[in-house]
Amino acid sequence: xxxxxxxxxxxxxxxxxxxxxxxxxxxxxxxxxxxxxxxxxxxxxxxxxxxxxxxxxxxxxxxxxxxxxxxxxxxxxxxxxxxxxxxxxxxxxxxxxxxxxxxxxxxxxxxxxxxxxxxxxxxxxxxxxxxxxxxxxxxxxxxxxxxxxxxxxxxxxxxxxxxxxxxxxxxxxxxxxxxxxxxxxxxxxxxxxxxxxxxxxxxxxxxxxxxxxxxxxxxxxxxxxxxxxxxxxxxxxxxxxxxxxxxxxxxxxxxxxxxxxxxxxxxxxxxxxxxxxxxxxxxxxxxxxxxxxxxxxxxxxxxxxxxxxxxxxxxxxxxxxxxxxxxxxxxxxxxxxxxxxxxxxxxxxxxxxxxxxxxxxxxxxxxxxxxxxxxxxxx
Amino acid sequence: xxxxxxxxxxxxxxxxxxxxxxxxxxxxxxxxxxxxxxxxxxxxxxxxxxxxxxxxxxxxxxxxxxxxxxxxxxxxxxxxxxxxxxxxxxxxxxxxxxxxxxxxxxxxxxxxxxxxxxxxxxxxxxxxxxxxxxxxxxxxxxxxxxxxxxxxxxxxxxxxxxxxxxxxxxxxxxxxxxxxxxxxxxxxxxxxxxxxxxxxxxxxxxxxxxxxxxxxxxxxxxxxxxxxxxxxxxxxxxxxxxxxxxxxxxxxxxxxxxxxxxxxxxxxxxxxxxxxxxxxxxxxxxxxxxxxxxxxxxxxxxxxxxxxxxxxxxxxxxxxxxxxxxxxxxxxxxxxxxxxxxxxxxxxxxxxxxxxxxxxxxxxxxxxxxxxxxxxxxx
Numbered sequence: 001x002x003x004x005x006x007x008x009x010x011x012x013x014x015x016x017x018x019x020x021x022x023x024x025x026x027x028x029x030x031x032x033x034x035x036x037x038x039x040x041x042x043x044x045x046x047x048x049x050x051x052x053x054x055x056x057x058x059x060x061x062x063x064x065x066x067x068x069x070x071x072x073x074x075x076x077x078x079x080x081x082x083x084x085x086x087x088x089x090x091x092x093x094x095x096x097x098x099x100x101x102x103x104x105x106x107x108x109x110x111x112x113x114x115x116x117x118x119x120x121x122x123x124x125x126x127x128x129x130x131x132x133x134x135x136x137x138x139x140x141x142x143x144x145x146x147x148x149x150x151x152x153x154x155x156x157x158x159x160x161x162x163x164x165x166x167x168x169x170x171x172x173x174x175x176x177x178x179x180x181x182x183x184x185x186x187x188x189x190x191x192x193x194x195x196x197x198x199x200x201x202x203x204x205x206x207x208x209x210x211x212x213x214x215x216x217x218x219x220x221x222x223x224x225x226x227x228x229x230x231x232x233x234x235x236x237x238x239x240x241x242x243x244x245x246x247x248x249x250x251x252x253x254x255x256x257x258x259x260x261x262x263x264x265x266x267x268x269x270x271x272x273x274x275x276x277x278x279x280x281x282x283x284x285x286x287x288x289x290x291x292x293x294x295x296x297x298x299x300x301x302x303x304x305x306x307x308x309x310x311x312x313x314x315x316x317x318x319x320x321x322x323x324x325x326x327x328x329x330x331x332x333x334x335x336x337x338x339x340x341x342x343x344x345x346x347x348x349x350x351x352x353x354x355x356x357x358x359x360x361x362x363x364x365x366x367x368x369x370x371x372x373x374x375x376x377x378x379x
Numbered sequence: 380x381x382x383x384x385x386x387x388x389x390x391x392x393x394x395x396x397x398x399x400x401x402x403x404x405x406x407x408x409x410x411x412x413x414x415x416x417x418x419x420x421x422x423x424x425x426x427x428x429x430x431x432x433x434x435x436x437x438x439x440x441x442x443x444x445x446x447x448x449x450x451x452x453x454x455x456x457x458x459x460x461x462x463x464x465x466x467x468x469x470x471x472x473x474x475x476x477x478x479x480x481x482x483x484x485x486x487x488x489x490x491x492x493x494x495x496x497x498x499x500x501x502x503x504x505x506x507x508x509x510x511x512x513x514x515x516x517x518x519x520x521x522x523x524x525x526x527x528x529x530x531x532x533x534x535x536x537x538x539x540x541x542x543x544x545x546x547x548x549x550x551x552x553x554x555x556x557x558x559x560x561x562x563x564x565x566x567x568x569x570x571x572x573x574x575x576x577x578x579x580x581x582x583x584x585x586x587x588x589x590x591x592x593x594x595x596x597x598x599x600x601x602x603x604x605x606x607x608x609x610x611x612x613x614x615x616x617x618x619x620x621x622x623x624x625x626x627x628x629x630x631x632x633x634x635x636x637x638x639x640x641x642x643x644x645x646x647x648x649x650x651x652x653x654x655x656x657x658x659x660x661x662x663x664x665x666x667x668x669x670x671x672x673x674x675x676x677x678x679x680x681x682x683x684x685x686x687x688x689x690x691x692x693x694x695x696x697x698x699x700x701x702x703x704x705x706x707x708x709x710x711x712x713x714x715x716x717x718x719x720x721x722x723x724x725x726x727x728x729x730x731x732x733x734x735x736x737x738x739x740x741x742x743x744x745x746x747x748x749x750x751x752x753x754x755x756x757x758x
Binding site for chain 1: 406684
């Protein structure tokens with residue numbers, strides 16, 4: 001998490017981090033991380049980690065990639081060197097990194113796309129999902145923390161397998177709210193959890209087909225991929241709804257690449273369990289801060305003399321200590337500390353949002369925005 | 380402190396921070412800080428702050444400055460705009476910032492310099508010291524935290540005036556060790572403490588004259604300026620020794636711009652009470668880390684697989700949590716977190732060094748390096 005140390009993340013109540021397989025594959029390298037005991041031990045993070053398959057990152061390298069049935073050839077953004085990801089190599093990489101949740105290798109369909117292209121891309125993702133599952137089943141015991149193949153001094157996992165706990169709590173909450181009637185999942189904690197990814201572009205029928213055939217392959221959880229790729233937000237919501245209804249309620253449902261605080265609340269209300277997004281951290285680095293009274297662009301001169309806290313309703317260490325004037329100065333002076341403090345606050349705001357969502361679910365209430373956020377949503 | 384938040388600094392045991400008058404004068408501006416209640420309140424730092432006079436920073440702007448009897452004209456490194464510092468304006472700036480210790484405006488003599496140039500520069504500094512003292516005495520009650528001239532909602536100083544405590548403890552320790560026989564200083568805590576700066580180049584007789592005439596003007600503490608300007612280290616030590624013997628033992632003695640951990644121990648042993656240096660933080664940003672077993676250049680490939688802590692003898696949050704391999708990765712990947720964690724460790728090492736120095740003084744022992752550092756000093 002750029003600029004924020006792990007102990008601060010723990011203090012904020014972060015339960016799970018997302019690691020980028022593409023970046024870690026390039027630097028420091030999967031084998032290096034594996035030999036160091038896996039990502040948990042390497043980065044000293046005992047709580048849950050999810051790694052993406054690298055597919056989306058590679059998809060973002062527009063000019064530098066070439067997709068075939070076998071996999072994706074791409075060039076490193078660091079040095080231009082050529083690499084090839086396949087479902088098998090993406091699984092091997094994620095097993096080597098040793099995250100708690102790993103993702104099947106998929107092709108993220110571009111938007112806009114013709115229906116035929118959407119179908120072809122969906123079919124390719126389904127074939128890759130099969131191959132991902134097959135490789136995973138054959139090698140799932142090779143995660144660095146579950147074997148001794150790194151020698152007699154093999155490092156062991158620090159901490160508990162909190163992932164299972166965190167996600168299961170969410171499901172238990174929905175169960176207690178009467179939404180889930182299937183039996184609790186029985187993750188043993190002995191292996192990683194492999195999630196499948198539903199594609200199908202913006203076509204509802206293809207999304208349904210993708211969901212059903214992905215479920216048939218069988219995964220520990222299901223992600224909705226291929227959204228937040230430039231389409232209008234109303235369309236995103238339509239596709240999410242059309243996909244969610246075909247996903248099992250007793251498995252984690254993960255919406256990839258979303259979103260704003262409002263979107264998180266909205267999609268949690270629809271039944272999404274997990275989301276990921278660069279927004280809180282990237283926006284923080286650009287001085288855009290989320291508060292209970294709306295967005296604050298801290299770079300603005302109007303804050304130069306503002307002695308109030310960034311968000312009077314926030315209990316984070318930034319809001320408890322610093323004024324808007326100081327945060328504005330740090331940003332204007334291009335201080336690294338601006339990035340650090342802004343990120344801590346935005347993470348705190350997002351985590352507060354999720355705590356509020358979970359609280360609403362536990363109470364059986366409708367999931368909705370904070371009172372402060374509601375006022376912001378008014379015209 | 381670049382990249383490190385104030386709560387971490389408090390946790391590390393930092394007692395005093397140095398603020399750069401030149402930088403704060405340019406951005407966000409002295410008047411802005413004054414209106415916000417002074418530097419303590421602006422940056423949410425209740426412990427002690429020292430500001431430099433801006434003289435040394437301006438001295439560093441070789442190409443952009445012009446010295447006259449009246450003061451120094453210089454161009455901003457930010458936008459090239461023209462500014463003029465005088466002893467009076469430097470005092471006004473430091474009073475407006477409201478630090479606990481402020482420095483007389485001096486000319487830092489370049490090295491090497493002819494003896495005539497050293498004398499002229501020293502005489503100028505003495506005239507400026509007189510003017511600094513005169514302006515300070517007339518305006519010392521205008522510090523933002525000692526008046527109500529910022530309106531009815533005038534902010535007050537947070538926290539205690541810990542500076543007096545911190546420096547007095549040091550003097551008390553030397554007193555208990557039999558080195559100081561004069562009565563304890565009686566800082567009231569009602570005004571800032573103005574320190575004079577001894578110049579005189581590398582000439583012992585001029586240093587003595589500068590010390591004696593600066594003392595005659597009368598300050599709350601005395602700094603040795605004009606060193607660490609490119610001269611050999613043996614020469615630095617000679618000049619420090621030649622100057623120290625003419626400075627009162629019952630006032631804080633401050634060696635500016637020094638140094639390495641070894642130098643800090645060495646000069647503390649000679650009777651220096653205060654030092655300041657960019658080394659621990661700047662070195663950290665370049666991956667150079669101080670440890671009980673010597674310097675570690677964390678960028679080196681040899682640490683890529685090193686699972687040990689940076690310094691097994693260090694209790695800081697970095698050494699307690701992360702491996703050298705992880706720190707090396709963060710540095711190699713150009714992560715901001717590398718700079719943050721490296722700075723926290725180096726600060727911790729320096730503060731441990733100072734705690735060790737104080738402990739030795741309290742015990743009446745010779746001030747010397749840690750056992751680990753001694754082994755490092757062997758050939």
